[in-house]
Amino acid sequence: MIELLTSGVALGVHVPGLLLADRLRERGGQARVTVLERLLPPEKLATTAAMRAAFHRDFRVALVGQRIATDPVDAVPGDRLDALFVEWAERHVRRFVVFSGYWLPVVAEYRDRYGHVEVDVCHVDSTASPSFTGHRDTSARQVWLADADAGRLPATIPVSREPQVPWARRGRSLVLHGGGWGMGTYRERVGELRAAGYALDVVAHEEADAEVDDPDVRYHLIDPRWHPWLDDGYPPFGRLRPGRPTAFARGTGHHGSFDLVRTAMAAVGKPGGGTLLDSLWSATPLVFLEPFGAHEQRNGELWQRLGFGITLEAWRDRGCSPDVLEELHLALRGAAWRVPDLSELLLRGGAR
Incomplete structure (x- = not known):
């Protein structure tokens, strides 16, 4: 079982996780997507939805908001994390693909409690995006779908197998x-x-x-x-x-x-x-x-x-x-x- 950890804050993070889950299943693998915001209390979700509307209406607000963003994991109640860890353990989850850096301390805590797990950090952007700026896991494999420094595409997630339109x-x-x-x-x-x-x-x-x-x-x-x-x-x-x-x-x-x-x-x-x-x-x-x-x-x-x-x-x-x-x-x-x-x-x- 591969657990794909995404965030609903940006569909550019979440949708690639959904795509990867579908591609893994097509190859006979087992995959499940977990969205970080499902752990948040209702009042935090309401704030997130309000930010989304404000960022859409004024791009300048979005640019400022990006610079002052807070870590959503700080708002996750401890009992919700405990319940998530029990669920992962019951499903024998031993491999994670992380699409948002905010998940890294959560996975680290799970590893401390339940032992070794494999972690792949999937960077959808060509350089580290803000969620990864303050979070690192030196034991994780870094997977890049695009690499600005090297000028290449090291890996990809197929969006569709249909032929490209001429x-x-x-x-x-x-x-x-x-x-x-x-x-x-x-x-x-x-x-x-x-x-x-x-x-x-x-x-x-x-x-x-x-x-x-x-x-x-x-x-x-x-x-x-x-x-x-x-x-x-x-x-x-x-x-x-x-x-x-x-x-x-x-x-x-x-x-x-x-x-x-x-x-x-x-x-x-x-x-x-x-x-x-x-x-x-x-x-x-x-x-x-x-x-x-x-x-x-x-x-x-x-x-x-x-x-x-x-x-x-x-x-x-x-x-x-x-x-x-x-x-x-x-x-x-x-x-x-x-x-x-x-x-x-x-x-x-x-x-x-």
């Missing part, structure tokens, strides 16, 4: 999104990108985001009532049609927004780690907006170094040409299949 079959459309919390300045780019002649699929965060009355600007929504700590499924996702109920559906085997990305000419947004993963497996280039912190800045630099992405400013200087995006797509095409599959590495007994 360039000739893609419409002249872009996907705009701000990650799981809808952060960044992507909504401010709608007018400019429509003027450049692209149809847009905009991943909204709330119904009020659908401000443009244009048949070539389509809005989509993650169910705002859903949170990662409620269930183990992918986020319910649907087309937003103002004045009509949104028909939310869960993706099978992967998250619903990936189906938009894989048929687009590019995805436009901040360079989060989960966004890099979607780009790699869809062969869809990234057009970068302002990053959320230093780790996302490094993500964008790596994608540009590999020839997989471009900043909006640089693309604008080249006339927002689809030919530029096609060059990036050609660099991406097939690249995912040349990267070691983390699910295979784990089931072989190791990760590198």
Whole structure:
């Protein structure tokens, strides 16, 4: 049994955990996902939900909030940790894959109580993200899905086994999104990108985001009532049609927004780690907006170094040409299949 430890604070951390669980099960492995926020008391969860709304509405607030974030484990009641440890022991959990650094002291305490366990730390970003800044486990194996320092992709988690969509079959459309919390300045780019002649699929965060009355600007929504700590499924996702109920559906085997990305000419947004993963497996280039912190800045630099992405400013200087995006797509095409599959590495007994 492999326990995958994620956090609902960012879908770029949680969704890769769900993807890895599915890929492990497809190979006959046993895997379970545990979300850190399920241990928190209701008042702390309410604060987290309020922060999510504030970060979406003002990216400047998000940038400040990242610098002053507190460790959520400090708010976990001791009896909840005790109950979790008993559950792990009863299920004979001896291997963990940690996607959020906040889990590391929890796993260390479990090891102190119940003996040796194997720990793999899976970095979705290309350099250490904030949750790992103050938490280290020198005995854990460090697994990188992207490595900014080395300029390479050491391992990956397949998002989908479906063939990548050829360039000739893609419409002249872009996907705009701000990650799981809808952060960044992507909504401010709608007018400019429509003027450049692209149809847009905009991943909204709330119904009020659908401000443009244009048949070539389509809005989509993650169910705002859903949170990662409620269930183990992918986020319910649907087309937003103002004045009509949104028909939310869960993706099978992967998250619903990936189906938009894989048929687009590019995805436009901040360079989060989960966004890099979607780009790699869809062969869809990234057009970068302002990053959320230093780790996302490094993500964008790596994608540009590999020839997989471009900043909006640089693309604008080249006339927002689809030919530029096609060059990036050609660099991406097939690249995912040349990267070691983390699910295979784990089931072989190791990760590198």
